[in-house]
Amino acid sequence: CQEGYGGDLQELRARPLTERRVDMHGFCNPGDFQRSPYLSARGNIANVFRGSTEEGYKAYHADKYDEDKNPNVSENPKLTQTDMNLMEPPLLQYPDWKGHMFLREEVARFLTYYCKAPAPLKAENVIVLNGCGSLFSALATVLCDPGEAVLIATPFYGGITQSVFLYGNVKLVYAYLDSKITGTSTRPFQLTVEKLEKALQDARAEGVTVRALILLNPQNPLGDIYSLSELRDYLEFAKRHELHVIVDEIYMLSVFDESATFHSVLGMDRLPDPQRTHVMWGISKDFAVSGIRFGTLYTENQDVANAVGSLCYFHGVCGPVQHKVAQLLRDRDWINQVYLRANHARLKAAHTYVTDELKTLGVPFLNRNAGFFVWIDFRKYLRTGTFEEEMLLWRRFLDNKVLLSCGKAFECSEPGWFRIIFADKTHRLQLGEYCFLFFSLPPEFLQHCFLLSLILDLSCYYPLIFSVFPPFLSIL
Numbered sequence: 001c002q003e004g005y006g007g008d009l010q011e012l013r014a015r016p017l018t019e020r021r022v023d024m025h026g027f028c029n030p031g032d033f034q035r036s037p038y039l040s041a042r043g044n045i046a047n048v049f050r051g052s053t054e055e056g057y058k059a060y061h062a063d064k065y066d067e068d069k070n071p072n073v074s075e076n077p078k079l080t081q082t083d084m085n086l087m088e089p090p091l092l093q094y095p096d097w098k099g100h101m102f103l104r105e106e107v108a109r110f111l112t113y114y115c116k117a118p119a120p121l122k123a124e125n126v127i128v129l130n131g132c133g134s135l136f137s138a139l140a141t142v143l144c145d146p147g148e149a150v151l152i153a154t155p156f157y158g159g160i161t162q163s164v165f166l167y168g169n170v171k172l173v174y175a176y177l178d179s180k181i182t183g184t185s186t187r188p189f190q191l192t193v194e195k196l197e198k199a200l201q202d203a204r205a206e207g208v209t210v211r212a213l214i215l216l217n218p219q220n221p222l223g224d225i226y227s228l229s230e231l232r233d234y235l236e237f238a239k240r241h242e243l244h245v246i247v248d249e250i251y252m253l254s255v256f257d258e259s260a261t262f263h264s265v266l267g268m269d270r271l272p273d274p275q276r277t278h279v280m281w282g283i284s285k286d287f288a289v290s291g292i293r294f295g296t297l298y299t300e301n302q303d304v305a306n307a308v309g310s311l312c313y314f315h316g317v318c319g320p321v322q323h324k325v326a327q328l329l330r331d332r333d334w335i336n337q338v339y340l341r342a343n344h345a346r347l348k349a350a351h352t353y354v355t356d357e358l359k360t361l362g363v364p365f366l367n368r369n370a371g372f373f374v375w376i377d378f379r380k381y382l383r384t385g386t387f388e389e390e391m392l393l394w395r396r397f398l399d400n401k402v403l404l405s406c407g408k409a410f411e412c413s414e415p416g417w418f419r420i421i422f423a424d425k426t427h428r429l430q431l432g433e434y435c436f437l438f439f440s441l442p443p444e445f446l447q448h449c450f451l452l453s454l455i456l457d458l459s460c461y462y463p464l465i466f467s468v469f470p471p472f473l474s475i476l
Contacts, residue, residue, distance in 0.1 A: 087320060095322070099317065100319065103128060104127075106330050107296050108123040108125070111279075116267040117264075125300055127298075127309055128295075129297070129312055131293040132295035134315040136160055136164055136248075137315075140163070140212075142304060149211070150164060151200055152173070152213070154174045155189070155222065156221075156410055157216065157410065173208060177195065177413070178414055193233050210241075215234060217247060217252075218368075224368060225260055225261070225370050228263045247265045247278070247280070249264055251371045252281060255344075256348045260369035264279070277300075279297070281296055285372070287328065347372070354420065372423035373423075387415045394418070405418065
């Protein structure tokens with residue numbers, strides 16, 4: 001969501017493919033910044049490679065809300081138990097760069113069980129790195145040469161751009177999805193093989209070599225869960241064009257509604273092209289421990305495994321953390337009977353609260369059952385429907401301590417879409433909602449809200465509102 005990057009949707013789509021794809025992927029424009037004489041050309045790009053996601057992240061950490069004033073309480077008490085804190089000498093020595101074998105074996109058993117693999121997965125096909133961002137960087141580097149590209153559908157998690165570009169100088173080719181239900185689409189922002197084919201052929205027509213396809217399942221920010229037939233279609237498409245497929249399943253255990261079924265690629269009876277199919281997962285999201293940098297890759301291609309393994313020298317996971325993760329993953333009873341039950345119940349309750357409020361306010365959104373986020377539609381509150389106006393609205397939220405992510409940060413083709421995170425305690429969601437409504441949105445938004453009923457509903461929260469937001473008094 002680059003400041004100054006605007007134009008209406010028609011203008012955006014009229015731009016040549018290479019401009020849309022290569023324009024620093026919407027994060028920055030080196031021409032807008034003064035070059036540092038101390039850095040190489042590549043270093044200067046890295047120095048200015050930033051956008052709204054990073055700016056919001058910094059603002060959050062600079063002024064983090066904490067009602068308890070106790071930042072040392074762990075959100076996941078399992079990791080503080082005594083058996084988690086082993087510090088034996090072998091854990092303090094150089095490991096196999098792909099990961100200690102005890103952890104790779106545990107990961108193989110874990111993925112076999114939760115991905116419902118038809119046969120036991122092999123530890124030799126498991127590689128461990130310090131997070132899925134490092135995995136994207138490593139895979140882009142070993143699968144593509146500089147200047148080549150990876151195909152991905154938009155909107156998508158913007159951190160992937162940084163991961164594949166900064167290290168490997170690998171570009172992204174976008175298959176643009178939109179909210180209209182046309183052709184073979186049955187839902188908004190639906191990924192179809194036809195859209196992948198068009199994006200691939202457009203790129204090849206301009207001389208761009210595409211080496212791989214990235215799939216996010218469950219999808220961030222949409223929350224979509226791909227059906228088994230959809231996954232098979234995407235993989236068959238990739239096989240026809242000899243593309244590697246990088247499947248990110250980092251939210252696979254965060255499907256919180258029993259009516260939704262997640263299908264892992266590793267659970268398929270037969271992969272169309274097993275040597276070009278690579279699956280990643282990590283504990284950051286499903287176990288709410290993003291500060292513990294751990295991601296794992298499963299690939300049957302030993303050439304890919306060995307090439308990525310060489311880069312693990314730069315992205316290794318320290319021995320004590322590997323022990324912690326192995327202990328966590330092997331406690332199947334605790335995961336199934338305690339953690340997942342509680343986590344799914346809380347996610348479902350928070351999702352229900354937020355979506356019910358959005359319905360009351362008349363704000364359209366995608367109603368999905370996976371992940372921590374809701375994709376919401378603010379297009380009717382943009383006067384001109386441009387990305388510049390979307391950026392102004394995003395900054396208005398941020399200035400009033402409401403951190404959302406604007407659609408351009410996910411390379412969405414339509415201005416006005418935002419991602420909101422709902423995975424929090426109800427009273428904090430309520431506090432954020434009031435700040436969102438009365439201090440962030442332009443006055444015309446409130447004309448569309450049931451303002452009187454909302455104010456009446458606030459009666460039991462007056463002490464909280466008055467103590468935290470004194471300006472609220474002037475509104476009442």
